[in-house]
Amino acid sequence: MSLFGDLKSSLSGNQSVDPSLQTFLELEQKKQTIYNSAMVEIQIIMARIEKEQSAIGAKAYSLFREGKLSQEELAENFESLTKTIDTYEEKQNKLNEIMERYDGELQILRPASSEGAACPNCQKPYTAGISVFCSGCGCKL
Numbered sequence: 563m564s565l566f567g568d569l570k571s572s573l574s575g576n577q578s579v580d581p582s583l584q585t586f587l588e589l590e591q592k593k594q595t596i597y598n599s600a601m602v603e604i605q606i607i608m609a610r611i612e613k614e615q616s617a618i619g620a621k622a623y624s625l626f627r628e629g630k631l632s633q634e635e636l637a638e639n640f641e642s643l644t645k646t647i648d649t650y651e652e653k654q655n656k657l658n659e660i661m662e663r664y665d666g667e668l669q670i671l672r673p674a675s676s677e678g679a680a681c682p683n684c685q686k687p688y689t690a691g692i693s694v695f696c697s698g699c700g701c702k703l
Protein backbone atom coordinates (compact mmCIF):
# COMPACT_ATOMS: atom_id res chain seq x y z
CA MET A 563 0.00 0.00 0.00
CA SER A 564 1.50 3.31 -1.01
CA LEU A 565 0.01 6.56 0.17
CA PHE A 566 1.96 8.50 -2.41
CA GLY A 567 0.74 6.27 -5.24
CA ASP A 568 -2.83 7.00 -4.24
CA LEU A 569 -2.14 10.71 -4.03
CA LYS A 570 -0.78 10.83 -7.55
CA SER A 571 -3.70 8.97 -9.08
CA SER A 572 -6.23 11.06 -7.18
CA LEU A 573 -4.59 14.22 -8.43
CA SER A 574 -4.22 13.22 -12.07
CA GLY A 575 -7.88 12.16 -12.18
CA ASN A 576 -8.86 15.71 -11.27
CA GLN A 577 -7.53 17.72 -14.21
CA SER A 578 -10.65 19.44 -15.57
CA VAL A 579 -12.23 21.09 -12.55
CA ASP A 580 -15.10 23.57 -12.44
CA PRO A 581 -13.90 27.07 -11.56
CA SER A 582 -16.35 27.47 -8.69
CA LEU A 583 -15.82 28.38 -5.05
CA GLN A 584 -17.11 24.95 -4.01
CA THR A 585 -14.47 23.21 -6.12
CA PHE A 586 -11.81 25.56 -4.84
CA LEU A 587 -12.66 24.83 -1.23
CA GLU A 588 -12.87 21.09 -1.83
CA LEU A 589 -9.49 21.10 -3.51
CA GLU A 590 -7.97 23.19 -0.74
CA GLN A 591 -9.36 20.79 1.86
CA LYS A 592 -8.12 17.78 -0.11
CA LYS A 593 -4.66 19.33 -0.33
CA GLN A 594 -4.64 19.86 3.45
CA THR A 595 -5.74 16.24 4.08
CA ILE A 596 -3.04 14.90 1.77
CA TYR A 597 -0.43 17.11 3.41
CA ASN A 598 -1.42 15.99 6.91
CA SER A 599 -1.38 12.27 6.17
CA ALA A 600 1.88 12.53 4.23
CA MET A 601 3.46 14.38 7.15
CA VAL A 602 2.44 11.56 9.50
CA GLU A 603 4.29 9.13 7.23
CA ILE A 604 7.30 11.44 6.92
CA GLN A 605 7.51 11.96 10.68
CA ILE A 606 7.61 8.18 11.21
CA ILE A 607 10.59 8.01 8.85
CA MET A 608 12.27 10.91 10.64
CA ALA A 609 11.90 9.06 13.94
CA ARG A 610 13.43 5.98 12.28
CA ILE A 611 16.42 8.05 11.11
CA GLU A 612 16.98 9.27 14.67
CA LYS A 613 16.69 5.73 16.02
CA GLU A 614 19.17 4.35 13.48
CA GLN A 615 21.60 7.18 14.10
CA SER A 616 21.42 6.54 17.81
CA ALA A 617 21.96 2.78 17.21
CA ILE A 618 25.10 3.58 15.22
CA GLY A 619 26.31 5.82 18.01
CA ALA A 620 25.76 3.17 20.68
CA LYS A 621 27.38 0.44 18.58
CA ALA A 622 30.36 2.61 17.66
CA TYR A 623 30.91 3.56 21.26
CA SER A 624 30.75 -0.02 22.50
CA LEU A 625 33.24 -1.12 19.80
CA PHE A 626 35.47 1.79 20.69
CA ARG A 627 35.44 0.67 24.33
CA GLU A 628 36.51 -2.80 23.22
CA GLY A 629 39.27 -1.27 21.12
CA LYS A 630 37.96 -2.72 17.84
CA LEU A 631 36.13 0.07 16.08
CA SER A 632 36.42 -0.12 12.31
CA GLN A 633 34.24 0.99 9.43
CA GLU A 634 33.30 -2.60 8.50
CA GLU A 635 31.55 -3.10 11.83
CA LEU A 636 29.26 -0.17 11.05
CA ALA A 637 28.83 -0.77 7.30
CA GLU A 638 25.40 -2.39 7.76
CA ASN A 639 24.18 0.49 9.90
CA PHE A 640 25.43 3.08 7.45
CA GLU A 641 23.75 1.28 4.59
CA SER A 642 20.45 1.05 6.42
CA LEU A 643 20.59 4.68 7.55
CA THR A 644 21.41 5.89 4.04
CA LYS A 645 18.41 3.96 2.70
CA THR A 646 16.12 5.50 5.32
CA ILE A 647 17.38 9.00 4.57
CA ASP A 648 16.90 8.39 0.83
CA THR A 649 13.32 7.28 1.47
CA TYR A 650 12.71 10.36 3.59
CA GLU A 651 14.07 12.71 0.92
CA GLU A 652 12.14 10.93 -1.81
CA LYS A 653 8.85 11.22 0.09
CA GLN A 654 9.49 14.83 1.05
CA ASN A 655 10.26 15.73 -2.58
CA LYS A 656 7.17 13.88 -3.83
CA LEU A 657 5.03 15.69 -1.27
CA ASN A 658 6.47 19.06 -2.31
CA GLU A 659 5.79 18.20 -5.95
CA ILE A 660 2.16 17.25 -5.18
CA MET A 661 1.67 20.38 -3.05
CA GLU A 662 2.98 22.54 -5.89
CA ARG A 663 0.55 20.95 -8.33
CA TYR A 664 -2.31 21.61 -5.91
CA ASP A 665 -1.14 25.19 -5.45
CA GLY A 666 -1.12 25.60 -9.23
CA GLU A 667 -4.71 24.34 -9.53
CA LEU A 668 -5.81 26.35 -6.50
CA GLN A 669 -4.29 29.48 -8.03
CA ILE A 670 -6.45 29.00 -11.13
CA LEU A 671 -9.60 28.32 -9.08
CA ARG A 672 -9.05 31.04 -6.49
CA PRO A 673 -12.23 33.17 -6.21
CA ALA A 674 -11.85 36.72 -7.53
CA SER A 675 -13.01 38.15 -4.19
CA SER A 676 -9.92 36.83 -2.48
CA GLU A 677 -7.46 38.32 -4.95
CA GLY A 678 -4.87 40.48 -3.32
CA ALA A 679 -5.32 38.94 0.13
CA ALA A 680 -1.96 37.76 1.40
CA CYS A 681 -0.58 36.62 4.74
CA PRO A 682 1.01 39.60 6.54
CA ASN A 683 3.72 37.27 7.88
CA CYS A 684 4.83 35.20 4.86
CA GLN A 685 2.89 36.87 1.96
CA LYS A 686 1.18 33.59 0.98
CA PRO A 687 -2.19 34.33 -0.71
CA TYR A 688 -5.28 33.16 1.17
CA THR A 689 -9.05 33.10 0.68
CA ALA A 690 -10.47 36.19 2.35
CA GLY A 691 -13.41 35.42 4.62
CA ILE A 692 -12.76 31.67 4.52
CA SER A 693 -9.20 30.96 5.64
CA VAL A 694 -8.65 31.47 9.35
CA PHE A 695 -5.03 30.42 9.52
CA CYS A 696 -2.28 30.84 6.93
CA SER A 697 -1.52 27.55 5.17
CA GLY A 698 2.05 28.70 4.65
CA CYS A 699 3.23 29.67 8.14
CA GLY A 700 0.20 28.87 10.31
CA CYS A 701 -0.24 32.37 11.68
CA LYS A 702 -3.74 33.71 12.42
CA LEU A 703 -5.21 35.78 9.59
Ligand SMILES: [Zn+2]
Nearest residue numbers: 681684696699
Ligand atom coordinates in the same frame (compact mmCIF):
# COMPACT_ATOMS: atom_id res chain seq x y z
ZN1 LIG B 1 1.76 33.02 6.49
